[in-house]
Amino acid sequence: MSERKNITVHEPLFHLAKRAQIQPWKAWAIRLAAIVLGLVVCGIVAFILIERLHQNPDRIDDFYYSFIKGSFTSNRKIWKFLKNMAILQCISLAVTPAFRMRFWNIGAEGQTLMGVLGCIAVAFYLGGTVPDWLLLVLMFIAALVCGAVWGLIPALFKAKWNTNETLFTLMMNYVATFIVSYFLVIWVPSGSSTLGKLKYGKLPSFGHDYLVIILVVLLLTIFLYVYLKHSKQGYEISVVGESVRTAQYSGINVKNVIIRTMLVSGLLCGLAGYLIGAGLDQSVTTESVGGQGFTAIMVSWLANFNPLVMLITSALISMLNSGAAQISQDFNVSGALPDVIVGIILFFIIGSEFFINYQVIFRKADRTAAKEGVK
């Protein structure tokens, strides 16, 4: 039988085809399945890594409960979760316009850090000498300008000489980090390089400390959604992203679009920097952004560059992060565990996109057999 099959027409066991379209519910079901699968693998990895867990395996349900416990069991935790999510969402929004244009800006980390530095610099030098409202306005302007400049430099070179933007923006992150540590050495004469909380330039708050930030980011999300989906500029961004040639034929000035879009990206990163600097920290360190500039890239991509869907993905990543932090606290393991868990879940979500975009078609064994008259 098997020998006979070998002489039939060779058809691979399965082949791949690109899906024309997929119903949204199916796509989300695939993603959900991927997350569940990822969580299972996380459990296995945690089982190997965490001693307390393989000593008493029945604590595994504690392990999974931590993901909820980390974010939702007290008012304080809920606010903290919302704050983390808002900042992550803000940076993710910032990288989105450029990504829709297929401009791989991985410099959000540096652009945001420059925003923080800009607004803290203003607070440091002018704090106490100008009225509070003016100080806040100046800080705002400084943050936006710094973020925008950091985003514009790679864009100008991309537009003029087609310089590789991925590598350029990546390098700019580190330049920003060292500029921050340079200023820290200058500002802190003691040599400890840690700047204490500044007394001036705190964003006024009402209701709750974090409420202003959360509302600003929500408004921004809606604004960006409208800008990208329902404005002429947003349309131009999509066209350039789909095909530069098409854009040129239809009379879009591609260079201008690149520069303008990166300006928007940089400005939004600057705004995120302002929210971190003036709204939360009142200080700056080289770790002020703490890798969120990179996480934001994944958040934005997972949401398929849609600002509204991004609310879900940034919530998911924030939840995983604080859940895993809870685990490393409860089970007494290294504080790096959240990165491992987020990494694993991301692998699964990234992998699941394949099954959304492509379909696997298996060989129909019977038909081949029948054709050859074997059966």
Place this chain on the structure above:
Amino acid sequence: MNVWLNFLIDSLAFGAVFMYGSTGEILTEKSGHLNLGIPGIMCMGGAGGCLVLNMIGKSSLPGFLIVILGILGALVMAMAMGLIYSFLTVTLRANQNVTGLALTTFGVGLMKVIMSKLDATVYLVGPKMLYRWPFADRTDALQCLGVMFFLAVIIAVMASVILYRTKMGLHLRAVGENPGTADAVGINVTRYKYMATCIGSGIAGLGGFYYIIDYMASQEAYLSLEAFGWLSIALVIFALWRPHMTILGSTVFGFLFSCSSYIANIEGITVTMAAKPLLKMLPYVVTIMVLIVTSIRNKRENQPPASLGLSYFREER
């Protein structure tokens, strides 16, 4: 030995970290894959090697065997990471930037978890002298030039020879420039991409291992490793995608990076605290300059591989 010579040797030894990282990344990029997971892969390479040494560090095995097993540990762990990356980007055609960043998040985190469980008196104290053969007894800078430094140089030269002097290298470059054409000539695109990514990752992983066990040889070394992974990606640009150029480039980078600590020892030069971060910034600024200059000059042989960052699907036009 005078300060300058010490300085040069230290730059060479430090540079070997980048030499491994960027040789590995060049191989990967030549197959058309921009692997931003290199920092994570280097970290996991370091963790893999130390994990093995943690088991055999105090055993009575002969010295050379300990050295080889450590290197193999690093190689295997890093290649496993490369396998994750290539499965996601080659087979599942995922976005390379996102996959790479996720791999870095994962690798750096996992390395920290693993390293915090290992015992430095076992994996570090004994083995580090073995890795410094043949200069282990020296007290000057020369002691840093151990087995793994020479291995780095050999690998970099070999990679260049393979890439530019063999048929296999020609095929690999063809895959990176235009996978469609390569496929049409009958080159197995998928196999080349997998091989280049996994072998490249293995080489990069050795860099992380070298940094922890030999160059820094300290318990806290692993905490500062990630930054050098990113610097290795920078070095690829600096070396214009030629592995042998990384020997020169990594020395320059090592020079720039360690000058902040050496320059103060040179008579007649005073360095303020504030200048140190600026000196450390230099490698990145220089890389940006190189990137800009090559894009302005626009010489064809100095450009990144044409299909860098793009997934290949045969049925797509």
